[in-house]
Amino acid sequence: MELRARARNTTLPAPLRADPALTFTETVRAPTQLLLGAALGTTLASVFVSLTSSPMLALLLFPALLILMIAALLFVARGRYVTALERDLTPTIGRLSALLRSGNSLRPSLIKLLTEMPPGPIHAEWSFIVDRIGTPLINQDGIATPAQVVEALAVQTPSRRHATFLNHLTVAVGQSQDLLITRVTAAYDAIQVSDRRREEALTELSQMRYSGLAVGFAGIGLAAYLSWSQWDQVVIAYGSPEGMLFGLLVVTALALPIVGGALLSRAEDVDY
Numbered sequence: 481m482e483l484r485a486r487a488r489n490t491t492l493p494a495p496l497r498a499d500p501a502l503t504f505t506e507t508v509r510a511p512t513q514l515l516l517g518a519a520l521g522t523t524l525a526s527v528f529v530s531l532t533s534s535p536m537l538a539l540l541l542f543p544a545l546l547i548l549m550i551a552a553l554l555f556v557a558r559g560r561y562v563t564a565l566e567r568d569l570t571p572t573i574g575r576l577s578a579l580l581r582s583g584n585s586l587r588p589s590l591i592k593l594l595t596e597m598p599p600g601p602i603h604a605e606w607s608f609i610v611d612r613i614g615t616p617l618i619n620q621d622g623i624a625t626p627a628q629v630v631e632a633l634a635v636q637t638p639s640r641r642h643a644t645f646l647n648h649l650t651v652a653v654g655q656s657q658d659l660l661i662t663r664v665t666a667a668y669d670a671i672q673v674s675d676r677r678r679e680e681a682l683t684e685l686s687q688m689r690y691s692g693l694a695v696g697f698a699g700i701g702l703a704a705y706l707s708w709s710q711w712d713q714v715v716i717a718y719g720s721p722e723g724m725l726f727g728l729l730v731v732t733a734l735a736l737p738i739v740g741g742a743l744l745s746r747a748e749d750v751d752y
Contacts, residue, residue: 498632500618501612502632506561565638572606602642609633613625627650627654630646
């Protein structure tokens with residue numbers, strides 16, 4: 481949601497916080513979609529609790545389940561946002577490097593680049609840079625310089641790889657054109673090397689990832705079959721408070737291989 485970047489900015493130490501005029505609002509999911517998805521997931525979970533335990537317990541747990549469902553959907557949506565941003569990051573930096581080498585300064589290069597880019601996370605974040613340069617600041621006199629805007633975005637973007645590049649750009653943006661070109665080109669070369677390392681790591685981890693997913697889904701499939709074929713026994717086993725606690729442990733154990741497999745698919749390398 482749009483409040484995530486604002487909340488991340490306000491939790492930073494005071495010297496690292498961006499000026500309020502330079503707050504980036506990151507939209508990872510429309511509020512309507514988020515609420516509908518959370519309501520549907522919570523309703524299904526409440527129905528399950530009502531069938532296995534009691535309707536009163538399901539009613540009491542509904543607010544907590546709704547909060548957990550919203551948090552889970554935000555986590556997934558944020559992951560998709562970061563994935564989409566980092567997928568387009570390397571070619572976008574390469575295009576920026578080419579525009580700078582052709583003689584354009586930073587802001588005209590960004591404007592030209594944004595006209596060529598389709599809508600997406602990196603388009604939204606780089607549009608923020610173009611739009612906020614020259615904005616009157618709130619906590620200090622004067623207007624926002626390119627370096628201040630880039631630095632503000634660096635502390636608010638959810639992508640560590642993008643933040644690393646923006647920190648490089650912050651140092652170079654106030655210096656000569658030749659030095660700016662040198663730094664952006666060096667960052668582009670380094671991030672290409674980083675991408676190759678990450679691809680090699682993903683190849684090595686693929687077998688472990690698929691094994692974890694296979695084991696997890698096999699366990700869930702077996703549990704679903706036993707629940708369908710022996711529903712009365714499942715209600716007896718997990719209907720009591722102690723049974724519900726044990727059921728939660730069983731579900732966690734079944735989900736751990738899937739979670740591990742999913743985490744292995746997100747090798748991250750920001751050493752460039």
